[in-house]
Amino acid sequence: MGFEKITLEHKRQVLEELADIKALFASRNWFPGTSGNLSMRVGDFDPEQFYFAVTASGKDKSLRTPEDFLFVDKHGKAIETTALKPSAETLIHCEIYRLTGCGAVFHVHTVFNNLISEFFGADGHVPIQGIELIKAFNIWEENAEIRVPVLPNFADIPSIAELVPGVLDANVPGILLRNHGIYAWGKDAFEAKRHLEAFEFLFEVMYRQLLLKGATK
Ligand SMILES: CSC[C@@H](O)[C@@H](O)C(=O)COP(=O)(O)O
Numbered sequence: 105m106g107f108e109k110i111t112l113e114h115k116r117q118v119l120e121e122l123a124d125i126k127a128l129f130a131s132r133n134w135f136p137g138t139s140g141n142l143s144m145r146v147g148d149f150d151p152e153q154f155y156f157a158v159t160a161s162g163k164d165k166s167l168r169t170p171e172d173f174l175f176v177d178k179h180g181k182a183i184e185t186t187a188l189k190p191s192a193e194t195l196i197h198c199e200i201y202r203l204t205g206c207g208a209v210f211h212v213h214t215v216f217n218n219l220i221s222e223f224f225g226a227d228g229h230v231p232i233q234g235i236e237l238i239k240a241f242n243i244w245e246e247n248a249e250i251r252v253p254v255l256p257n258f259a260d261i262p263s264i265a266e267l268v269p270g271v272l273d274a275n276v277p278g279i280l281l282r283n284h285g286i287y288a289w290g291k292d293a294f295e296a297k298r299h300l301e302a303f304e305f306l307f308e309v310m311y312r313q314l315l316l317k318g319a320t321k
C-alpha cells in the first residue's frame with residue numbers, strides 16, 4: 105500500500121499515540137539530554153514497502169510541538185517535504201521493522217540499561233533467568249532464561265544496523281547498545297511499551313542483585 109493510500113485519520117492517530125507515549129516516557133526521565141527516539145508504523149507491513157512515523161532528530165523530547173515527528177519510508181528517508189531530520193538512529197528502526205514486521209520501536213537511554221549493557225557487554229548478551237517479569241515477553245515456562253543481545257556502540261549507525269540481523273532473537277523483543285541504551289519493540293505501541301518497561305525493570309533488578317552479591321558473576 106502506498107503512503108498516500110493510508111488515511112489521514114490513521115496517520116493522525118499514530119502521531120497522537122506517539123506524542124502521548126513520548127510525554128509519559130519524558131515524565132520518567134527516559135529522554136535525558138535529548139536522547140532517545142520513538143517510532144510507530146503506519147499502514148500494513150510489507151517488507152518491500154512500509155512507512156513509519158519517527159521522532160525528529162535532536163529535539164527536546166519532553167516538549168510537545170507540531171515539529172516532533174515525521175514520516176519516513178523503509179529506507180528511513182522522509183516521504184514528505186520537511187525541514188525536519190529523522191532521528192540519527194532511524195536506520196536501526198528500519199532494520200527492526202524489516203526483520204520483525206513489528207508495529208512500534210522505542211529507544212531510551214537509562215542509567216540501568218547503560219550500566220547493565222557495559223557489565224555484560226564483552227559477553228555480547230545479558231543473561232536473565234527466573235525473574236517473573238520475563239512473562240511480559242510472552243514466555244511462560246518456569247525459570248525461563250532469555251539473552252538480551254548487546255551490540256557495540258559504533259559512531260557509524262549503518263555499521264550498527266548491519267549487525268542487527270545477526271543478533272536479533274525472535275523471542276526477545278529488545279537489543280542493547282553498549283553504554284548507550286535499548287531498542288525495544290512490539291506488534292503495536294501497547295506491546296512495545298510493555299516490553300520496554302519489562303526490560304527496564306529486569307535491568308534494575310539485575311543491577312541490584314549484582315550489588316547484593318558483591319558484583320561477582
Ligand atoms: C544527545 S545523545 C543521544 C543521541 O546521540 C542518540 O543516541 C539518541 O538517542 C537521540 O538521537 P536523535 O537523533 O535525537 O534521535
Ligand SMILES: [Zn+2]
Nearest residue numbers: 139140193285
Ligand atoms: Zn540513542
